Amino acid sequence: MDYSGQEATALYKYQWDLIHNPQRVWFAWLKDEEEGKASLPCVGWFDDCDDVLKILEKIRIARINNKNIRIKGQSKNDEMVLSANFVKVGNTDYSRIRLIYRPKNTDYIFNPLKYNYYDQEFISNNGSDRQFGFVYYDDNMKEVLKILIDETDKIDNLEEYLYGSGITFDVICNGNKIKENSYVMISSVPEMPKIEIKNTSESTVQFRLKIEYKRDIRNDEDYFPEKEWRTVKAGEKWNVDFENKIRGGKATLLYKLGDKEYSFVFHIRGINPTEQQVKNYITQQGYNIWFLTRLIRQESSFHQFNPGTNYGPERDDYVGCPNHGNPHGWGLMQLDVLNAQLGDHQVLGYWRPPAQALWDWKENIRIGVAFLQGEKYEMVNNYFDRQLDIIEKWNLRNPDDVVEKHSNRTEGKITYEHANSANFDFDFGGAPQGNNKSFIDATWIKNYNGSTRPGSNDGYYYNLEKETTSGKPYWEIFPLNRNNHNYVEAVSNQAP
Numbered sequence: 001m002d003y004s005g006q007e008a009t010a011l012y013k014y015q016w017d018l019i020h021n022p023q024r025v026w027f028a029w030l031k032d033e034e035e036g037k038a039s040l041p042c043v044g045w046f047d048d049c050d051d052v053l054k055i056l057e058k059i060r061i062a063r064i065n066n067k068n069i070r071i072k073g074q075s076k077n078d079e080m081v082l083s084a085n086f087v088k089v090g091n092t093d094y095s096r097i098r099l100i101y102r103p104k105n106t107d108y109i110f111n112p113l114k115y116n117y118y119d120q121e122f123i124s125n126n127g128s129d130r131q132f133g134f135v136y137y138d139d140n141m142k143e144v145l146k147i148l149i150d151e152t153d154k155i156d157n158l159e160e161y162l163y164g165s166g167i168t169f170d171v172i173c174n175g176n177k178i179k180e181n182s183y184v185m186i187s188s189v190p191e192m193p194k195i196e197i198k199n200t201s202e203s204t205v206q207f208r209l210k211i212e213y214k215r216d217i218r219n220d221e222d223y224f225p226e227k228e229w230r231t232v233k234a235g236e237k238w239n240v241d242f243e244n245k246i247r248g249g250k251a252t253l254l255y256k257l258g259d260k261e262y263s264f265v266f267h268i269r270g271i272n273p274t275e276q277q278v279k280n281y282i283t284q285q286g287y288n289i290w291f292l293t294r295l296i297r298q299e300s301s302f303h304q305f306n307p308g309t310n311y312g313p314e315r316d317d318y319v320g321c322p323n324h325g326n327p328h329g330w331g332l333m334q335l336d337v338l339n340a341q342l343g344d345h346q347v348l349g350y351w352r353p354p355a356q357a358l359w360d361w362k363e364n365i366r367i368g369v370a371f372l373q374g375e376k377y378e379m380v381n382n383y384f385d386r387q388l389d390i391i392e393k394w395n396l397r398n399p400d401d402v403v404e405k406h407s408n409r410t411e412g413k414i415t416y417e418h419a420n421s422a423n424f425d426f427d428f429g430g431a432p433q434g435n436n437k438s439f440i441d442a443t444w445i446k447n448y449n450g451s452t453r454p455g456s457n458d459g460y461y462y463n464l465e466k467e468t469t470s471g472k473p474y475w476e477i478f479p480l481n482r483n484n485h486n487y488v489e490a491v492s493n494q495a496p
Contacts, residue, residue: 052084056089068111071104080102101146218355253265305321412488446481
């Protein structure tokens, strides 16, 4: 067996002497050679638990790092046994794990993945001893090292912990190999990172990528490919096709050889566009709404994602994830309750934004503008249609007592007046004076956030009321919503 092409991790003779003789200092060699200290799970009394676990861990790490293990030759060939009782390896509890080593006179180098299954029963005057687990042989097929457990039903757990799946591959992001639990980024364009999977195994492997995001009321989950596994032959690459979708969150690369599945986890976060990128996109799309950038600044400060670089994997690690606001708003325009035309699923009885709008800032704006120019616009348009019809009928009946317009009102940095709006077809007597804006626009702005007022769900900004005695209509302004917040003032205070 030739392993000369790989760097070896050594277990020296004095290390095995320490194992064989529990009266000596047990852990010195491990503490000297391992970087840092590991907290290893162990429950037991007066056994050699820690050394068993550390030796198993050394074998596991050598496998992960694609290294061989060397045991120095020894003059004595007496069998050595190390036993650990009631231990936890990985996520599995074992009543007993034994390591049995038969020293050789010359160095023994072995690849941790070149193991064999072992199942033998030995009869002696002291009874029977079933030895079940894994064995390493030398070139002459003589036993050198055995790893044994008592509970045969747990052999798969120990095998996976020590040796993995036998599948090797590289996950490559934008040309660079990444490690498990890494973070990769959606660009500010936005574009998904270029993900490639290179199968470095000797066998054909099946892959599938799952991306999920679960926060607040979101339970988003997408698969690539959507309905099947991607088969990748040995030595070949799979360029993941995201099918024009922009998705982020927890990315789990599922892979299998046969029927057993394994996983490799990394995370996808987002980079915010610059303010100028957002403004350029709005201009390119022809969104001619004078207050749109002010509204975006008020809703999100031009942040599609929570800013920062201190990324984390947990549900409450927000950095790089979609900007969330109460109660359930997302992204630049804080999309929350939508309609059946713009939402793609219902939660708590309302249509909610699609996952694309959480991770693709352009889609967030597109849907936000469509909602503003669609449902929110039509609500205001229909409302003023009804109010002007009421005024027209009153004025016809009362030509000497017509309905008067309301006086100007300043909200933040903008003064609003009873005047025409370039966005609506109503005749309110002419264009606004100077830099003033129409009460109609103020009503449209408030309606994006909800037209309520304190104590009532009915509260358009520019509202037609009636006098108690005469029934004469008159214009009244309701700037506050039911939460006593003046949304029109907040938007009007923002820079364009």
